[in-house]
Amino acid sequence: MEFSSRLLERAVNEMSQLPGIGKRTALRLVLHLLRQPKEQTVALSEALKQMRQDVKFCKSCHNISDADLCEICASPNRNESVVCVVEDIRDVMAIENTSSFKGLYHVLGGKISPMDGIGPHDLNIESLVKKIEQGKIKELIFALSSTMEGDTTNFYIYKQIQDYKVYTSTIARGIAVGDELEYADEVTLGRSIVNRIPFENSLKS
């Protein structure tokens, strides 16, 4: 692509560094900004820079936060004895949206994935083990995605903490609410039968 302006070229090049945004899309976005009032670009630019420079991660759960402790960890209404282990902050947001969990979180920051060069020491696993050592946590819920990497990460953490008295659970896998059985994959359907629950429990939610 040949650009008629260096400034434009630089903006497009920087924009196309973002995942899923190619040169063409970047050009479309940048030209859109040129048609909008200057203030919009300045606001976007400042918001990104300030966010990257000033954002903090919660000292306890590694969630993104403006303070040293995130709102969830700092709240007196949350149950400190149950901790849900998730991959990233989007999972925290998704679970918070359901309003069905009142414990705390622990954000790993990824999954163990040798293919991508991510080992256990690149994740926030050590601090999780330390928290468990302190003995306040009674239950650890694994809520990673159900992939090879997710399962590996679950198992690695499980091995690290098996000497401590902590009950470990994992979120239920099964047929999604509203789905038809005939279209479900075999593994999910099989698991949903093996891990069936008392009928009365299904009436609660």
Added chain:
Amino acid sequence: MEFSSRLLERAVNEMSQLPGIGKRTALRLVLHLLRQPKEQTVALSEALKQMRQDVKFCKSCHNISDADLCEICASPNRNESVVCVVEDIRDVMAIENTSSFKGLYHVLGGKISPMDGIGPHDLNIESLVKKIEQGKIKELIFALSSTMEGDTTNFYIYKQIQDYKVYTSTIARGIAVGDELEYADEVTLGRSIVNRIPFENSLKS
């Protein structure tokens, strides 16, 4: 969406102002920036701000430029007597890529589109008419997209300049190179027969 950080929320909100980028995509992009070195975000932020504040539009053709006159208008190797009318700078880039046009451009900045509230006075039509008044332009090539709005814009400009001695042409519509006839739409196929060209001409390119 509830965010655990105001800074994050502001960045996501600004990002999701861009066309085709919803809140989820914006969050994905912003979290990606958080995982990258700070320098990348600073570079993106500066590039966008500087581009928006310092970029100029060519005084003659309204193309984006770093100087008062764009490189194409300033070049002594271009034919000043042929001007290609295009919608926006992306069309200039697309035509320049073909290396088959050696004249100048005139960027309208859009198409007449009453549905979107864009009238002739929102486009760079007046300056085009003034350039034609000066008498240097011999041929005007309409290269707008072949839509209702494109045709309306072509016709509006045509009416404005019909008192001046200038030959007007429009880019050829027809079957794309490499396409099969049976899949072509009727209008395009019909036009390609009506506007057939001497066989010898097709051997040239």
